[in-house]
Amino acid sequence: MNKKERFQAVREKRAPDFMPVWPRVQSQMLFSYGYKLPEVTGQDWYDSDKVTAAVLKSIKEIDYDVAIPSYVDYGFGVPPLGGTIWIPDKFGVAAGTSDDQPVKTKADWPRVKKMMATYDVKKKDPRMAGCLEVMKNISAAVGDEMPLVPMYYVGTTAAMFLFRPNEAFLEDLFEDPDWVKDMVEVATDWAIDWISAQYEAGANSICFAAETMGTLMMSPKMNEEFNLPCIKKMVDEVRKRHGQATWLHIHGNMRPPKAYEYLTKLVKEAGVEGFHFDENCPADWIKTEVVDKLGVSACIITDGAAIAKGPAEKIDEAVKNDMAKIGDGLGLMMAPSCQVLPATSNEHFKAWVDATHKYGKYPLNQ
């Protein structure tokens, strides 16, 4: 099987030749190839050549099975709206938003909303334009054999990153829910256009939507009120415009009854095809309660500490243990989540990918 066929098998709950692997967080990928963020991006620029080189090198050397074909961060779209993004000069931290967000008070919202109505996602922000350039380059280089996944945030996460300082936004949820719904709707429409631009630049597989507030920062009830309709809209639009399904990256423990009920609605009502969880959801639970019961695909999350520390033999053992917990393993792939230390060497990462391919041979556990 090639990488596209392998991922397709996971999506259809068929046996691949071996378990495919999701890529590393992109800022860490850049860091692991020696780039600090200020060397590849600023408030209004983005070095497509350097990012292209790092992404291609990463794909070639680490041998992931799915790629997010550029470096995408929380700050996209923000500077042209009047905000300032934070670009850390060390470690492998992604650029993010600061308190200098475009909507400091509700009085700023009409101006920003008006700007959003005419926002050309391909041109307005030079960083996003640069990102699309990288996607074109990666598509030309490996798009024939590799699933290339467009990525951005959705719902409250998108609205918070685009418009409001974090804590103020969380207060808005109670103090002005109608305004939040307005911001969330505008942000999601913008996000859908941005995802579309990535497809036009060469993305060729599922849409990867991220809702990082999840059940860590919001109750399932709030998620149903604010996020479920947005996620459904993104799923529907991506299917309509590009014929692709959507996977959701969501943070938090989805095991309690109310959280699981929300998860079920994400599948049954919003039409999410697959999930990329975080460490709060163990592999055996994902297999039985998500893949088998809800009938969707999902990523299992590896032990980040084992990958960071190594050595290769221990990484090998950790992956072997993971595989023993997931029965027939159908509908699953391996993922590093967000919580992998950037100091994790490429050698350890490669050892983890190789171990997944070695112990993840199908039929599994027979």
Added chain:
Amino acid sequence: MAEFPELTQAVIDGNAKKVLEIVNEELKKNATPQSLLTNYMIPGMLHVGKLMQEGEYFIPEVLRSAKAMRGALELLEPLLGQGADRQSEGYVVIGTVDGDIHDIGKNLVAMLLKGAGFQVNDLGVSVKKEVCIEALKAREGKVILGLSALITPTLEEMPIVIEALKEAGLRDRIKVMVGGAPVTQEFADEIGADGTAEDAAGAVDLAKRLMQS
């Protein structure tokens, strides 16, 4: 469902306006600031922490209660300083580590600590180790240092600060608690911290234990 006094319930509900109203009324009736804090407001915040641990409250709800508490504390703190009845559970220096600007979790912990009767010196975000050391040197006796990080890459700053405490000769009297989404007990043990907690309410319990240890 438990019934609480009106002020306590207003804190639990995050009703800032009502909390302030009741506090003002009670002060006019000669209630002491310490009694309002200890008997009504702190139990409210502790119950908020319990609801968070039980999965009933999430960060927005806790922030709302913390904001209500903060409004009343602004009114009460100057009065507490003047009063003879001021009690303190301990002194905490807290901050988000260098390289990390996320502060919601740190702010929550700081608010809950204040609500629980601790004096808190909040150093803010992306705090350099030198700033931590300076703040700790300025206070004698046992002090708790709370270090927060949301993003995994900045976890690496935590052992650097602990090492700096040793170099400055402060480690014996400083209790270090570390926290944030990526922090585990294993990590806390590995870097030589004195503890971690699963959530903001747990951080208050931990701070109390550390002051008694």
